[in-house]
Amino acid sequence: MAAKFRMSRKGVGQLLRSPMVEAEMLRRADVIKDAAVAISPVGTAAWDPHPGLYKASWHSTSTRRGGRRKDRAVATVWNSAPYARWVEYGTERVHAHHVLLRAAQAGGR
Numbered sequence: 001m002a003a004k005f006r007m008s009r010k011g012v013g014q015l016l017r018s019p020m021v022e023a024e025m026l027r028r029a030d031v032i033k034d035a036a037v038a039i040s041p042v043g044t045a046a047w048d049p050h051p052g053l054y055k056a057s058w059h060s061t062s063t064r065r066g067g068r069r070k071d072r073a074v075a076t077v078w079n080s081a082p083y084a085r086w087v088e089y090g091t092e093r094v095h096a097h098h099v100l101l102r103a104a105q106a107g108g109r
Contacts, residue, residue: 021072022062022063022073025062030060032103034107036103040054054081059080060076061075062075077103079100
């Protein structure tokens with residue numbers, strides 16, 4: 001006799017918001033953050049007024065009420081340096097480093 005499976009939307013929702021799933025999302029975010037710190041560029045004191053600020057500005061957080069509908073656990077990795085956008089995407093004078101992109105591709109497992 002074949003087994004029958006009946007999905008419970010409420011049960012799936014509880015699973016997606018569970019502390020267990022949130023902890024796993026945060027663990028993966030921390031792996032990505034560590035990879036980003038490892039490959040972050042550091043300027044020299046000769047031309048960078050704050051050498052090491054970008055590398056020291058990585059953060060990760062998690063919440064159980066994330067996603068578009070606020071119905072699942074999510075984790076976020078970001079850099080709080082004021083010039084993080086230009087390091088990631090570059091400018092017309094400086095090439096893009098894509099630190100977060102490369103960290104996400106390498107980590108998160």
